[in-house]
Amino acid sequence: MALEMRATCEKCAKRLPTDAKDAFICSYECTFCSQCADAMKRVCPNCRGVLVPRPTRIPRPIRVVPFNGR
Numbered sequence: 683m684a685l686e687m688r689a690t691c692e693k694c695a696k697r698l699p700t701d702a703k704d705a706f707i708c709s710y711e712c713t714f715c716s717q718c719a720d721a722m723k724r725v726c727p728n729c730r731g732v733l734v735p736r737p738t739r740i741p742r743p744i745r746v747v748p749f750n751g752r
């Protein structure tokens with residue numbers, strides 16, 4: 683099962699796009715913004731897991747143009 687990237691904070695519904703740098707996530711993929719994460723002392727209220735900064739994901743992979751040497 684692929685890791686689902688949630689696009690909003692579960693607490694305040696702030697938009698957190700995949701390239702957001704202020705998104706926090708717990709090991710069960712509960713997603714929160716940095717403000718809510720700090721307000722909750724970086725502990726997930728759903729599963730009591732530790733909230734860690736979510737790695738950003740580039741929305742689309744950079745297309746590599748093959749170089750044929752001519």
Ligand SMILES: [Zn+2]
Nearest residue numbers: 691694715718
């Ligand atoms: Zn929030």
Ligand SMILES: [Zn+2]
Nearest residue numbers: 708712726729
């Ligand atoms: Zn959680």
